Amino acid sequence: MPPGTADLTPYLGRLKLLRTDIIFASFFGEAAERFLDAVDAFGLRTSRICGPGWLASTLDLPRIGARAAGIIGATCYLPELDSPRNRRFVADYTARHANPPSEFAAQGHDSARLLMAAVEALGGNVSNRRAFAAMLARTPFAGARGDLVLDPRTNNVVQDILVFETRKRPGGEGVDFEVLARVPSVRVDPEACQMG
Numbered sequence: 001m002p003p004g005t006a007d008l009t010p011y012l013g014r015l016k017l018l019r020t021d022i023i024f025a026s027f028f029g030e031a032a033e034r035f036l037d038a039v040d041a042f043g044l045r046t047s048r049i050c051g052p053g054w055l056a057s058t059l060d061l062p063r064i065g066a067r068a069a070g071i072i073g074a075t076c077y078l079p080e081l082d083s084p085r086n087r088r089f090v091a092d093y094t095a096r097h098a099n100p101p102s103e104f105a106a107q108g109h110d111s112a113r114l115l116m117a118a119v120e121a122l123g124g125n126v127s128n129r130r131a132f133a134a135m136l137a138r139t140p141f142a143g144a145r146g147d148l149v150l151d152p153r154t155n156n157v158v159q160d161i162l163v164f165e166t167r168k169r170p171g172g173e174g175v176d177f178e179v180l181a182r183v184p185s186v187r188v189d190p191e192a193c194q195m196g
Contacts, residue, residue, distance in 0.1 A: 008038040016042050023047045028054035036067045048072060056166045059102040061174060068175050069168040076159050077106040077145050078177045089144040101144070110143030110157070114150070117141040156188040 001011045015023060023044065027035045032055050039045060049055070053075025056068045079090045079100040089109060093101040101109070118135040119126055126132045137152045151158050161183040166175040 006034075008035060012038055012042045012044060015047070016044060020047050023049050025049065025051045025055055027051070028057060029060060032056075032060060033064050033067070036064065040067065045070065053077075053103055053162075053164075056175070056177075057102050057104075058100050059104070062099060065174050066168050066172055068166050071166045072163070072180070073166075074161055074163050075103050076161060077101075077103040078162055078164060078179065080177050080179065081145070081162075083146065085142060085146075086144045106144040110141070110145055110148060113143045114139065114141045114148070151187050153190050154188050158185050158187050160184050161186045 001008070005011070023039070025032075025035055036049075039047075039049065049070060050072045053073045055073055056064075056071045058079060061068060079086070089106070090100055093105060093109075114136060118132060118139045118141075121135050121139050122132065137150050137155065140147060140149045142148070145159055148157050148159055150156065162179050163181040163183070164177045164179050167178050168174075169176055
């Protein structure tokens, strides 16, 4: 459906007639909430709901709650990652913002960690922009997502991708993420990064 479509009725009606096993959706924010409500209204929860991680982002879970249960998605970050570095990041972030961090918060945190690592590697001298850019491309850094490095061919971070399922919490309030699989060291295809 076209972006910004407010009325999901014709599209979900067709899916109901098709008796589809899986529905892939790429909504986020309020649109994800409307989509999940419409899926429930059409009785389509017998279909698996799949999509990118932002379909069930921790940014939206306080509002969406248990309606996000059963989503299978893929993302570069979940607050449930079990490492000392991430547990510290989650605790600090949650104490400051009263909600767990989203994938976007982790990416911002990790970007700052990369900048700090490159500045430290240059002894604080960032006056030469080319040298600083080159240092960014070759400096490994530790982030909430783990040990990371930039791919010099694309300038994208090399990172693990997590396949997850959202599960209702005991008592029915909200959801937790269960990691189903981890795809290690994913690099973006250089051909996919070309504009044109």
